[in-house]
Amino acid sequence: MIELAAAQPFAYRFELAHSALVIIDMQRDFVEPGGFGESLGNDVTRLQAIVPTVQRVLHAWRAAGGRVVHTREAHRADLSDCPPAKRRRGNPTLRIGDAGPMGRILVAGEPGNQIVPALAPIDGEIVIDKPGKGAFYATGLHERLQSLGVTHLVFMGVTTEVCVQTSMREANDRGYECLLVEDGTASYFAEFKAATLAMITAQGAIVGWTARAAALTAGLPS
Ligand code: TIU
Helix, strand or coil, X not given: CEEECCCECCCEEECHHHEEXXXXXXXXXXXXXXXXXXXXXXXXXXXXXXXXXXXXXXXXXXXXXXXXXXXXXXXXXXXXXXXXXXXXCCCCCCCCCCEEECEECCECCCHHHCECHHHCCCCCCEEEEECCCCCCCCCCHHHHHXXXXXXXXEEEEECHHHHHHHHHHHHHHCCCEEEEEEEEEECCCHHHHHHHHXXXXXXXXXXXEEECHHHHHHHCCC
C-alpha cells in the first residue's frame, strides 16, 4: 500500500497492482503550434511546459512496474464518430477533419494526432482513441480496467478542465478512486486549472484527490 500523505484534501492510498496511470491527450494537436488547440485561438506554451514533469512521473511509474493508459482525442477518417454539433463549433476556418499544418485536425493516424515523442507509449501500454472529451465514452476503457482489477486511477494530461476533468468525473461515477497530478496537468487558462483543482477536492474529495508530482514519485518504489 502506498500512501501520499501530502495529497489534497487528505491522504490518498493505493496499491500499484490495482492502479493505472492515465495520461490524457498529450498529443501534438494540443501541445504543439499548428494543431487543434492553437486553431481554437489558444497559446500552447502552458501545455508544453508540463511535458518534463509528465515524463518524470511516467518514467518513475514505469520503473515501479505500474500500468499505463494513454489517450488521444481522435476521430475516424470518415468522421462517422464526430457529432456534427462538435464539428460545427470552434474555428470556422479550421474544423475537425480539415487539413491543418500537422495533417487533418483531430483525425486518427495524422501527424498531429500522435502523442508527443517524450511521452510516447511503449509496448504493453494501453492506448485509447476517444471520440469524446471523456476517456470512458465509447471506448471500452472501463471494461478493460475492470478485467485488470484496476480500482485506482492517477491522472495527468491536458486540458485540465476539458478532457482531464471529464474523464476524472466519468471515472469517479464508475467507482474509481482518482487522483490528479497538480503539476502534471495544464489548461490554456490558468484560472480554469486552478478552479478545476479546487472543485475536484472540495466537499471531502467529491471527485477525487490532487497531489504534486514530487509527492507521487517519492511514494513509488524504485
Ligand atoms: N480545447 C480544450 O481545452 N480541450 C480539448 O478540446 N480537448 C482536451 O482537453 N483534450
